[in-house]
Amino acid sequence: MWRRICTINSFLVLFGFAGAGLAYDVIEVETGATITGKVAFTGTLPHTPRRFEVLNGPEICGAERVLTKLEVHDGMVKGVVIALEGVERGKPFPSYRETATGRGRGVFNYAGGTALNLGVRLETCSFGPFTGVIRADETVQFINHDPIKHTLHTYSLKGHKAKILRTMHTQSLRAQGQTQKVFPAKKLRRASAVVLTCDRHDFMENWLYMVKNPYYAISDESGSFEIGHVPPGTYDLVAWHPVLGMQKQRVTVTPDGRLPVDFGFMK
Amino acid sequence: MNGVLTPVKPGIIFALFFFCMAWTGTQGVHAALLDGLLDDVEESLAEGLTQKGEKLTTGNFYTDDKPNSHAPIGMMGDHTHEAGEVMFSYRLMHMFMKGNRYGTDRLTTADVTRPGQPVPSGYLIAPESMRMRMHMFGFMYGLNDTVTLTLMVPYLSNSMDHVTRMGGKFTTRSEGFGDIRFGSLWRLWAVEAPSIGAHRFHFNLSLSVPTGSIEPTDRTPLGPNSRLPYPMHLGSGTFDFYPGITYGGEMGHASWGIQAIGTLRAGTNSNDFSKGDAYTINAFGAYEVIENTLSSSIRLSWNHWEAYDGMDPAIRTNHPMNGMRIVQTAFPDLLGGQRLDILFGVNVLFPDFMGLENRLAMEGGFPVYQYLDGQLETDSVVTFGWQAVY
Numbered sequence: 001m002w003r004r005i006c007t008i009n010s011f012l013v014l015f016g017f018a019g020a021g022l023a024y025d026v027i028e029v030e031t032g033a034t035i036t037g038k039v040a041f042t043g044t045l046p047h048t049p050r051r052f053e054v055l056n057g058p059e060i061c062g063a064e065r066v067l068t069k070l071e072v073h074d075g076m077v078k079g080v081v082i083a084l085e086g087v088e089r090g091k092p093f094p095s096y097r098e099t100a101t102g103r104g105r106g107v108f109n110y111a112g113g114t115a116l117n118l119g120v121r122l123e124t125c126s127f128g129p130f131t132g133v134i135r136a137d138e139t140v141q142f143i144n145h146d147p148i149k150h151t152l153h154t155y156s157l158k159g160h161k162a163k164i165l166r167t168m169h170t171q172s173l174r175a176q177g178q179t180q181k182v183f184p185a186k187k188l189r190r191a192s193a194v195v196l197t198c199d200r201h202d203f204m205e206n207w208l209y210m211v212k213n214p215y216y217a218i219s220d221e222s223g224s225f226e227i228g229h230v231p232p233g234t235y236d237l238v239a240w241h242p243v244l245g246m247q248k249q250r251v252t253v254t255p256d257g258r259l260p261v262d263f264g265f266m267k
Numbered sequence: 268m269n270g271v272l273t274p275v276k277p278g279i280i281f282a283l284f285f286f287c288m289a290w291t292g293t294q295g296v297h298a299a300l301l302d303g304l305l306d307d308v309e310e311s312l313a314e315g316l317t318q319k320g321e322k323l324t325t326g327n328f329y330t331d332d333k334p335n336s337h338a339p340i341g342m343m344g345d346h347t348h349e350a351g352e353v354m355f356s357y358r359l360m361h362m363f364m365k366g367n368r369y370g371t372d373r374l375t376t377a378d379v380t381r382p383g384q385p386v387p388s389g390y391l392i393a394p395e396s397m398r399m400r401m402h403m404f405g406f407m408y409g410l411n412d413t414v415t416l417t418l419m420v421p422y423l424s425n426s427m428d429h430v431t432r433m434g435g436k437f438t439t440r441s442e443g444f445g446d447i448r449f450g451s452l453w454r455l456w457a458v459e460a461p462s463i464g465a466h467r468f469h470f471n472l473s474l475s476v477p478t479g480s481i482e483p484t485d486r487t488p489l490g491p492n493s494r495l496p497y498p499m500h501l502g503s504g505t506f507d508f509y510p511g512i513t514y515g516g517e518m519g520h521a522s523w524g525i526q527a528i529g530t531l532r533a534g535t536n537s538n539d540f541s542k543g544d545a546y547t548i549n550a551f552g553a554y555e556v557i558e559n560t561l562s563s564s565i566r567l568s569w570n571h572w573e574a575y576d577g578m579d580p581a582i583r584t585n586h587p588m589n590g591m592r593i594v595q596t597a598f599p600d601l602l603g604g605q606r607l608d609i610l611f612g613v614n615v616l617f618p619d620f621m622g623l624e625n626r627l628a629m630e631g632g633f634p635v636y637q638y639l640d641g642q643l644e645t646d647s648v649v650t651f652g653w654q655a656v657y
Contacts, residue, residue, distance in 0.1 A: 055332065055559060055618075056332065056619060057619070148619075148622070149619075149622055151329065151349055151352075153327065153329060153349075155324070155326075163313040163314070163316065163317045163322050163323060164309055164310070164313045164322065164323045164324075164325060165322050165323070165324045165325070166302075166324075166325045166326055167298070167299075167302075167324075167325060167326025167327055167328075167412070167457075169350070169412060170328070170329060170349040170350055170409075170412055171349060171350045171351055172348075172349050172350065172351040172352035172353075172409065173351075174351075174622070174657075175622060179351070187298070199329040199349070200332065
């Protein structure tokens, strides 16, 4: 057993954090194209909002919280991650903030630049919007702005049919505490997404899709998305949602072109 | 099996133990040890769960905020902690022993002191009863996603009542710190899903250092400052190694667990003896009676301990004048035995207070079977405890 532990650790130290998976170069994109579209849903909603009575820190979180995993407005889906796969060089990662809607005010802060640089600001018992993105081998900073303890528990979604949630980290985050976590590509293996949860608050659940480049968007309340400055070429365009699953389309973009692509989920 | 570690230098074990701890802390192992090695098993489990619309969760060692997510208070090393989490605990354990037993037969003090008889009789003095009170101050810290470190500092207070062949009575006492125990819990594997519950396995690995006295003295018929026999000692005098494995499960309001722990003595102490190796198997079941507040438990605890090796030359076995055997507790070869206890417990979980998750618990029980090589038999064991997680 000791030998195995030593071997695993030596391997991690020597190779694990060497920056594998960061193969994206930022360059000037002069004739970039734009992909726009909408994500629609038809059928019976596979998820209804779930209510939780708050036992730990109701004075901060509220006495009752609701976890809404799927938002559909007039047949259009909010929170679907649209990601272009196979782009190895192009525009820099964007810099922006996304704040949760509803009772929780958690924020995903993407510093951008040559990397995604995600920071998670926990506030009012919330990590941030229900969906977001994450990149392997990057350090993610978690800051707890609540005056109560949260127990951060991250999972990767693995398995042939994404049916296994595998623990990545656990960390006690005391009031006003912070921590940094790396999500190594070697540990993520075939994972498509990372889940953030708090073991003390079951309603705190957020899903981050694994991206390798800045060519992604998250659909808004009208189901619309737009990805700009795409270098001309042929790529796979993925639409992913934790409840609805994944769809993929092969797309070809031309210099300065505008490509409409819609996705439709059915249940 | 007694003394399986005897050929190993205690210093080597001690150095290895701390090397592993330090190395783990600096290198940062961040997963259960079997993580990634049981993919096929997990895939197979997940396949079945998919048909029920469930996902399989692996590596989740977090114990829910339920009173029975901790084992009965008398069982130690039952759960691990999340990285950065700290737990302080205090336990007070009372063990009460009365009457003598040889094998499974009870002996009266008259049986023990009957003159001119072979073992188990023929002693000048018979122990009548013993009370052991142990205060245990504990600390646990989640070092990372693999290792939880533990520390336990015991403080013991023993007293033993005796009766002489002539009918005289006297009591001896010993008190002080016992052997300080440094430990670690290594997460092995965990799976859970709503329909199969949670199943968690971890390794227990601890080491005690000989800080407890093996030379307690008190007034006895042999003199005012006589060295007391072995059961009154506060420590073992040796570095002791405690390897073990623990399984815990939860589903709905129920929880259960099994733990097997060994106590292996490394070498012989400075007084030329070593306590016998010991083995314990615990199995418990618990049920949450009042949601998020109160649970009750039942536990079976099997204990097997070997007789001592060697003997302390300063503990007299035979009277200097007439050569008669003095008291059975002075004979190290009579200190082995086996015992099966049944214990009933209650755990109470309080709402968070100043960021602390507080628990109070009590467990008490008695042996349903004991086989002793000629010693005082156990009548009851009661443990009270407080745990605070920060």
